[in-house]
Amino acid sequence: MSRRVVRQSKFRHIFGQPVKADQMYEDIRVSKITWDSSFCAVNPKFLAIIVESSGGGAFIVLSLSKTGRVDKNHPTVSGHTAPVLDIDWCPHNDNVIASASDDTTVMVWQIPDYTPIRSITEPIVTLEGHSKRVGIITWHPSARNILLSAGSDNVIIIWNVGTGEALFTLDELHSDLIYNVCWNYNGSLITTTCKDKKVRVIDPRKQEIVASNFEEPIALQEMDTSNGVLLPFYDPDSSIVYLCGKGDSSIRYFEITAEPPYVHYLSTFSSKEPQRGMGFMPKRGLDVSKCEIARFFKLHERKCEPIVMTVPRKSELFQDDLYPDTPGPEPALEAEEWFSGQNADPILVSLRDGYVPIKNRELKVTKKNILDNKPPTVPRRSYSSCESGFSRVSLDDLLEEIKCLRATVESQEKRISNLENQLHELSNGTA
Template identity: 55%
Template sequence: MPALSPPPQTGRLDKSYPLVSGHTAPVLDIDWCPHNDHVIASGSEDCTVMVWSVPEGGPSRPLTEPVVTLEGHSKRVGILSWHPTAQNLLLSAGCDNVVTVWDVGEGRAALSLDELHPDVIYSAAWTQDGALLCTTCRDKQVRLFDPRARGTVANEVSRPHEGSRPVRAVSVDDGKVLTTGFSRMSERQVAVWDPRNPSEALTLQELDTSSGVLLPYYDPDTNVVYLTGKGDSSIRYFELTGEAPFLHYLSMFSSKDSQRGGAWMPKRGLDVSKCEIARFYKLHERKCEPIAMTVPRKSDLFQEDLYPDTAGPDPALSAEEWLGGQNASPVLISLKDGYIPPKTREFKVNKSLLEGPRRSQTPQEGALPGGAQLDRISESLRRLEATVATQDRRISELEQRLGK
């Protein structure tokens, strides 16, 4: 059973530490690229998604210019998720009920689904191979679908939880879906469903009466599910199996401080010499605390049962291959000798993006400008002409003075 080891260092960064600050409104979600440890995406209330390239070793000065700004949402963007197997594909979902898949390498929206969800989207998560997307919505539906099928839903679970509070869902082993939500009596619940037979949950467990929405994190290597939420001071973890009762409670980590947010370290960042199987970064009011979950074993040998080959940083497909209909499982790596990151990993984008920040194009924007684009170009030309005319007058005046 996992135990917890003390973090090496906690606390708040110095106020002078350089920040990534380019949005004009609060940032609602961030997601590190699974194929490049120096690339991060951020979504904001300013309705934009920005992709940043963080220098190796961290920024030495504030980062204010993203590699690319992705525009297309009409309301705030609260959900981001990089594609797990295809390079440079990023999913975003906003309060405009639109799901967009961006080709970050080209700085454009490759897919945009604006009629699939009739209400606010609560969560969105890819399957392990990135073939399907699992979403939850205020309309009480859990949808499992291929974004490339233009909104055709493969499977659907209606009202996985009876309560009115938000539902979260992740895809787990063998095509199943794990959901968290609330009962009619506002008790927090966790359930496992087979979307191919959604009439009844495979298992449903009631946990407590806390008010925070539980956020599930699934580790496919160990089949362990971790549940935690904003405002919680605990992390529950369960083992997922293929037979009834399917979900087995393991243990719970508790502390006196509640969390405002958190994130999980990718497997290749764990310390295998200490049998660390998961690490959670817990955001407090004034600090970020790493919480390491370890299995208490004394052997110095590599524990193969704890560390099967895991998803590595190399993409299995290009963006074009996935958009063309191909699917592929993640490219796996061994952690036996520990993960050693390469000295440099190229962020493959269109060369024009590397020349400076660039605004994205929506799928409706073609090569030729039209509508609002023409208006903006015309306005820019008018301003330029006015500036040139002003400069010409000033030059003429200076020439007259010099002549006198």
């Protein structure tokens, strides 16, 4: 008589549960555009959701603690002239988020810790380089200010956000629409999926394909789902991959191991209503005191519903086996170091005492002045009133005046920011 051997795993009994009604985010006009991104991005401070917007594209940013009904006049982040297609929080600054749009641009925004009185319409920097819509953006996992964008022009651009420059433009590696892009663990390689049904592993700094045409998968899992888009989320700390079908109403999760058959089905979380999108909280934003190993933010038509995944444990002590050290907010490399060829794994932090988000850190952009390479000045020519009706000022004079005005504007912006922060502290009774 044979006995069935049950595979041992601490994740066999992951329990998924939606939060109570008063902990949801209600009355949000989730975007109805037909695009394959998750429409939602979350970090330990904020929840961002792409929303319906007239006269351009916009997304809304909510403090995680501000649950319940969202005021219809809540400020948005709106600077694009066409729908926003993708958003992504910077892993090294919880107050910085990037957005990609149908208007062919990428914008990077600084979000204050307080709720602004009016909509945010001025990005820190606008990145222009694509000729068609930009539908994918993702930050480098360990280098500061490195951002990747992919557009419908079949081009991938890797930017240094700190200078607003394009570091690499990969415009000859894909012959068709790019479906998705992700970095590897240390950001030395990227992997892409494409409409031509090929998976490519690319060295972005060498601008060459290092692996492609994977004909035989090491494991194949049949999915009982519709033809909707699958949104995969991978947690390297637990080696669990979560699959959320857009338009589906379930979250399926699998454990990945180094031995055959490599992929092990764990369970499925099911609900009644389908999801329009899904956000995935970084590990440092979870509640370790409740053995929470994942948290999803499920988008409905008019609300966002957090779903908590926990591993049942009776002990109230910190569970070391569930929470290995995880990537923290400090970058391991500067953009220039990565550009020069260096690699480094993310800097890890312990979650033993929980994670406390750090205060707002301003992202400074130092653009190279195109006027530093201006052509040689030509001798000034003055015109008498009978020739032109006025004396023509020189180009140098105009440039000097622009420089002075720009310095004045920057000074006033800093003063406004400081005053707003003081107002925030006074309103919270911390001053």
